[in-house]
Amino acid sequence: MSTRELAYSIFEQLTEEELLGFVALFRKAYPPKNDDMTERLKAFEELEMMRKPISDLDEKKELEKYREERYGV
Secondary structure, X not given: OOHHHHHHHHHHHOOHHHHHHHHXXXXXXXXXXXXXXXXXXXXXXXXXXXXXXXXXXOHHHHHHHHHHHHHOO
């Protein structure tokens, strides 16, 4: 019996009240997925508006500095 089948057989044995308790408990740990693309696009646009270019950024130099501080290389 697969794990999924085992879980399903356990759910089949639970009362409606027990199922409600299970859902309440696990909804906090695993909130329902919200696949609303408009909400995602709005959030992405907000992030894009916060983004500001850094004109004098030397990426290679910053990476080298980070590696030296982090790893002593």
